[in-house]
Amino acid sequence: MAVRVGVCGAAGRMGKTILEVCNDNEAVEVTAAIEYSGSPMLGLDAGEVAGIGKLNVNITDDIQSVADQVDVMIDFTLATSVSANIQKCVLAKCKMVIGTTGLTQSDHDLIKNASNKIAIVFAPNMSIGVNLCFKLLEIAAKVIGEDTDIEIIEAHHRHKKDAPSGTALHMGEVVANTIGRNLKECAVYGREGITGVRDKKTIGFETIRAGDIIGDHTVMFAADGERVEITHKASSRKTFANGAVRAAQWLSEKKSGLFDMQDVLDLK
């Protein structure tokens, strides 16, 4: 039987791509589409909004009213919206795939607590290539992390509202954890003016926001005489949407617990 999927943020860039990917996948069926209260998209057919033809699923702002038709809710909305969506999904016992980034510590705590009651896949980047990079970063950090200057450079489209990207931060965490540093203590975000010489123990972040860049990430391990760079470039939002839909299918078998794409892709 097809996994019944709800899309939260259905009229957003990612939401529309997820609708398109679901439409091409017989193993899933879109049964609900959610937007925020007051959205001009409410009442419209989600498929028509996504440009893929009628789906016979009208966009609503009421998760509760559609929850019994949904096995897994996929949320790509705004950091400020996620906590309310999680609380509603917990009440409705609806599993969640959360791709929204820019979350606060209290959002992270809420996700952890919610995962005692519902199954959740939460990943700042759902692309398979990026998740492979997380594994490669672990290896690189183990071998050369202590002896190199580590910088993380990310680039995204001009509409992105949070910085650095959740993926860049997660890359930083993977590297920091591997070499026994605390990212909160060693991260440096952007540089300006007389910054002094570089402290070897820091991990630097640089952010570019320009044009229609879907998402580029490079982690640089620079030493005297050589440097290693691990780079991922996304050229289509479909890479994230494919990952999110794969996560929804994988999650349909789980009862509760907090998982990431490393679990979904069996990379642990």
Ligand SMILES: NC(=O)c1ccc[n+]([C@@H]2O[C@H](COP(=O)([O-])OP(=O)(O)OC[C@H]3O[C@@H](n4cnc5c(N)ncnc54)[C@H](OP(=O)(O)O)[C@@H]3O)[C@@H](O)[C@H]2O)c1
């Ligand atoms: N994990 C990943 O692989 C991955 C990949 C790409 C993007 N992302 C993240 O996914 C999020 C969405 O990205 P995007 O580019 O699709 O942004 P977007 O185009 O702004 O889409 C967000 C959509 O959610 C809507 N929304 C806001 N509050 C809502 C609520 N309470 N309930 C339902 N819908 C609500 C927004 O409506 P309005 O525009 O009218 O406010 C908008 O249509 C961002 O945090 C982004 O960083 C994650």
